[in-house]
Amino acid sequence: MPTEPxxxxxxxxxxTTGSPVVVTVFALLLGLMVGxxxxxxxxxxxxxxxxxxxxxxxxxxxALNVTFDNVGAAYRAMFxxxxxxxxxxxxxxxxxxxxxNSLTPLSETLTYxxxxxxxxxxxxxxxxxxLFNIGANGQAVIGGIxxxxxxxxxxxxxxxxxxxxxxxGVAGGALCGxxxxxxxxxxxxxxxIVTLMFNYVTYAFLLFAVLSTPFQQPGxxxxxxxxxxxxxxxxxxxxxxxxxRVSYGIFVAAAVVxxxxxxxxxxxxxxxxxxxxxxxxxxxxxxINAKTVIVLVFLISGGLxxxxxxxxxxxxxxxxxxxxxxxxxxxxxxxxxxxxLGRNRPVGIVWASLLFAALGVGGRxxxxxxxxxxxxxxxxxxxxxxxxxxxxxxxxxxxxxxxTQGSLQLATKGWGS
Amino acid sequence: MRRIxxxxxxxxxxSLVLGAMTLSVAASSVSASAATKFKxxxxxxxxxxxxKSFNASAYQGLKDAAKVDSNISYTYLSSSSxxxxxxxxxxxxxxxxxxxxxxxxxxxxxxxxxxxxxPNQKFAIVDDAPAVKKGTHVLALQYExxxxxxxxxxxxxxMSKKGTVATYGGQNFSAVTLYMNxxxxxxxxxxxxxxxxxxxxxxxxxxxxxxxxxxxxxxxxVGNFTDQTAGQSDTTTFFSEGADIVFPVAGSVGLGSVxxxxxxxxxxxxxxxxxxxxxxxxxxxxxxxGTVAKGVEASVKxxxxxxxxxxxxxxxxxxxxxxxxxxxxxGGVKVPAKLKAEIAKAxxxxxxGKISVNPNKYPAR
Numbered sequence: 001m002p003t004e005p006x007x008x009x010x011x012x013x014x015x016t017t018g019s020p021v022v023v024t025v026f027a028l029l030l031g032l033m034v035g036x037x038x039x040x041x042x043x044x045x046x047x048x049x050x051x052x053x054x055x056x057x058x059x060x061x062x063a064l065n066v067t068f069d070n071v072g073a074a075y076r077a078m079f080x081x082x083x084x085x086x087x088x089x090x091x092x093x094x095x096x097x098x099x100x101n102s103l104t105p106l107s108e109t110l111t112y113x114x115x116x117x118x119x120x121x122x123x124x125x126x127x128x129x130x131l132f133n134i135g136a137n138g139q140a141v142i143g144g145i146x147x148x149x150x151x152x153x154x155x156x157x158x159x160x161x162x163x164x165x166x167x168x169g170v171a172g173g174a175l176c177g178x179x180x181x182x183x184x185x186x187x188x189x190x191x192x193i194v195t196l197m198f199n200y201v202t203y204a205f206l207l208f209a210v211l212s213t214p215f216q217q218p219g220x221x222x223x224x225x226x227x228x229x230x231x232x233x234x235x236x237x238x239x240x241x242x243x244x245r246v247s248y249g250i251f252v253a254a255a256v257v258x259x260x261x262x263x264x265x266x267x268x269x270x271x272x273x274x275x276x277x278x279x280x281x282x283x284x285x286x287x288i289n290a291k292t293v294i295v296l297v298f299l300i301s302g303g304l305x306x307x308x309x310x311x312x313x314x315x316x317x318x319x320x321x322x323x324x325x326x327x328x329x330x331x332x333x334x335x336x337x338x339x340x341l342g343r344n345r346p347v348g349i350v351w352a353s354l355l356f357a358a359l360g361v362g363g364r365x366x367x368x369x370x371x372x373x374x375x376x377x378x379x380x381x382x383x384x385x386x387x388x389x390x391x392x393x394x395x396x397x398x399x400x401x402x403x404t405q406g407s408l409q410l411a412t413k414g415w416g417s
Numbered sequence: 418m419r420r421i422x423x424x425x426x427x428x429x430x431x432s433l434v435l436g437a438m439t440l441s442v443a444a445s446s447v448s449a450s451a452a453t454k455f456k457x458x459x460x461x462x463x464x465x466x467x468x469k470s471f472n473a474s475a476y477q478g479l480k481d482a483a484k485v486d487s488n489i490s491y492t493y494l495s496s497s498s499x500x501x502x503x504x505x506x507x508x509x510x511x512x513x514x515x516x517x518x519x520x521x522x523x524x525x526x527x528x529x530x531x532x533x534x535x536p537n538q539k540f541a542i543v544d545d546a547p548a549v550k551k552g553t554h555v556l557a558l559q560y561e562x563x564x565x566x567x568x569x570x571x572x573x574x575x576m577s578k579k580g581t582v583a584t585y586g587g588q589n590f591s592a593v594t595l596y597m598n599x600x601x602x603x604x605x606x607x608x609x610x611x612x613x614x615x616x617x618x619x620x621x622x623x624x625x626x627x628x629x630x631x632x633x634x635x636x637x638x639v640g641n642f643t644d645q646t647a648g649q650s651d652t653t654t655f656f657s658e659g660a661d662i663v664f665p666v667a668g669s670v671g672l673g674s675v676x677x678x679x680x681x682x683x684x685x686x687x688x689x690x691x692x693x694x695x696x697x698x699x700x701x702x703x704x705x706x707g708t709v710a711k712g713v714e715a716s717v718k719x720x721x722x723x724x725x726x727x728x729x730x731x732x733x734x735x736x737x738x739x740x741x742x743x744x745x746x747x748g749g750v751k752v753p754a755k756l757k758a759e760i761a762k763a764x765x766x767x768x769x770g771k772i773s774v775n776p777n778k779y780p781a782r
Binding site for chain 1 (some may be wrong): 463492494495497498499500501502503504505507508509511512522523525526527588589590591592630631632633640
């Protein structure tokens, strides 16, 4: 075959140079290694084994054994808890029963990834335009409140109710994103400061909403909002009795991915966005209206964040409470790192979201089986992002050739503008 | 091409070996975890097991039970948001936990759903009473903290030199305001009974009596259970308004009050909440006049032990002064014997039902 040498060569170059995909995979490996070091240094059983290193001839082997056992158990629990548990799957295949248990890990990972994909794409679109939307979390909170309010306080058939609830979420998030966008476009207020501060405004509004009489759950004095009607909920994909939580929300996420791909790669607005992100001066010179672009980007980014908020509510708890998306649960903040990891491209973001969701879901399984705290998953996530953000370091460690920047530079340069 | 094929075959064989290894190892770990031990499991709220408040207390209850009965093993899962409640509970159900303890009213819906789907699974829920179907095994643990709060109010009123005491909360809902309401009632009762003129700041009860489900009124609230700086500034404001004893009902935010009391100098004290301040924050014991305690540990421990023994009874447990589900504990400040006697008398009165803990029964100052 005449084409063989070129394919072989390109394959090898692909694997040995620092292409973005390769760097990301190696960053994942390094992240898992950092996690292993944390497990080793914080697990008493492992430390005890190493402390007795010089007590007998077999001690070093024993210490290594204990180390591998503990690290292995942790990562095995993460894998079986987030993707598939082989013995359980085998059991289901042979007996045809227990499918709920076999599929729960994947279902959970998809459940957590769904809103994360949507909000991360919103953040990624803003990044591609050179704008930082740090307020995605607040926009998602407002979207969740708006969607839950539409889903619980208005009653109508499902055909209208579900789309209207989702639209209410989009509208809430877009409104919340439009304000910083307008401020940026017409007064020059820095969007990082404004969006960041808007998060606090939305938290205060959340507390006000869930404790206000019209929205508070009837008969409830605590900070819990009304439950959405079943006609407004995103139903579980395999039925309410399947025990699997993965919902029709994944189709919403898929639609968002398609929309974002079309917007960025096929539409003229998307072209304006990307040109503005790559070189604002050139964009202005070629007649792109910067103000329109800024406001539009914030409308879209905020709208997607709001959609993520309402998808989160409609597919899991069906109500918002005072802790909605606050603290560790703030998907709008996770979205920043996910967008970075996915290099701001829709498909990359899908993979990054799945990875983050799997680490979180698997982390829970690890915690319950081995007693290693869930925070380890966060450590691994952070380490991966750290390594992805420093491609030179990864290339140096693994002796990769070549230079690639990808769109990463684009995402990280907006601070000065 | 051949090379690629070779690579594929090597990869395939490798993955097969790996798969077989995980199969065997995972299988052995499954059989190991299916020991005969009774497993007690707690799903914590977003505070986690180190919140020095009710999550920590519930986990401590499990540990205490395991100390008594060596057949009990315990484990926990912390939730990072309300989205995690259901999968965390389900994960414990599939691990065959003998009893699952859930913490806080936010887990009401998730606990009820899991209990309805698994009627034979034993549950205990702290600070909440979910509506569940008949035949389920759910024990609701609740505490009438206004009774101990009443005694705390008497203690604060009796110890105040400046004639003003204060209280504030994390957020305005009944699990918090019940304490504050009892505290105000205690101060007013003390004023009326012993002809004193102690004022109380930070909580104005609404008309009518308080219950576990609803306790309305208005007052000072930090807005969360984590911001110690806000607790410190609220407390400093109270001190500048003439108060010398402050009762924070806001979990770890209360540490901000401790800092404020230190800053304000001698004569400024704090009334601690939930679990004895002289145990959870030993270093500052001399600043605590007392603790309005909630018996989460003891009641969770009892529920776990009963479940392990097979004598578990579903239903409702209400912690009161009588069954020591709530209590006033003295701190590192010396309290006159006369005041202690007055408080003991009031305690007997509340237990006998002769003294009301409703602040509206006593004139406000």
